[in-house]
Amino acid sequence: MPTPPKTIEDLMARCNAIAGLTLGQLASSLEQAVPKNLLKDKGWVGQLIEHALGATGGSQAVVDFADLGIELKTLPINQQGKPLESTYVCVAPLTGVTGLEWQNSWVCEKLRHILWLPVLAERQIPLAERVIGNAFLWQPNSAQQQALQQDWEELMELISLGGIADIRGATGKYLQLRPKAANSKALTDAIGSQGQPIRTLPRGFYLKTNFTAAILQQQFSLSVE
Structure with a gap:
């Protein structure tokens, strides 16, 4: 297991070293x-990329490179550089949310400083032949931060008022709430429409593809269709 990077320069050097490799080549070098x-x-x-770069966060409640304050997000893209799916951020709290503020939320912490690592991952490309792209660091600007906060506050208000059943994928401009469970039996506590305790599927916060597409467009000056 590679040791955690000590500096941002070290982290980016590791990213540059794996850029252009296929997932199969990287896995082979790590004997996976x-x-x-x-x-x-x-x-x-x-998990493969985390291992290669020396990330230590795993499933713990810390960002992936805790010493650097940086979260890693792999981003599957197509040949045109467009994201293929929404990006999972973290699990959403469904109880005890009264008084929770954006600045102290786990979502805000996770999105504070991200290392994006695009992977050419169109479905017709065999998994081992998918190519690792050029990683880049990103922090939300004030407009992005404000938009994400508005989405989060709208979603959290619905959760706290017992409206979780009314939340759809279309709710939120950039940040959405979706079921996040291994199967339909993995239920968790939540608040019902009458304020009563209910059991429901766990939910996760996801960044919509329109948001990540804009980040890629800004970073790589991609043409917008």
Whole structure:
């Protein structure tokens, strides 16, 4: 297991070293097997990159590179550089949310400083042949921060008022709330429409593709269709 990077320069040097490799080449260098597909190993790509770069966060309640205050997000893209799916941020709290503020939220912490690592991952490309792109660091500007905060506050208000069943994927401009569970039996506590305790699927915060597409466009000066 590579040691955690001590500096941002060290981290970016590691990113540059794996840019252009296929996932199969990287896995081979780390003596890891490549799964047939991601149906049962959805987090495999992220875990492989974390391992290669020396991330230590894992599933703990800290960002991936805790000493540097940086979160890692792999981003599957197509040949045109467009994101193929929304980006998972973190689990959403469904109880005890009264008084919780954006600045102190886990979402805000996770989005404070991100290392984006695009991966060319169109579905017809076999998993082992998917290519690692050029990583870059990103921090939300004031307009992005404000928009994310507005989405978060709207979603958290619905949760606190028992409106979780009314939240759809379209709710929120850039940040959405979606079920996040291994199966339909993995239920958690939440607040019902009458303020009563209920059981429901866990939810996660995700960045919509329109948000990550804008980040990529800004970073790589991609043409907008």
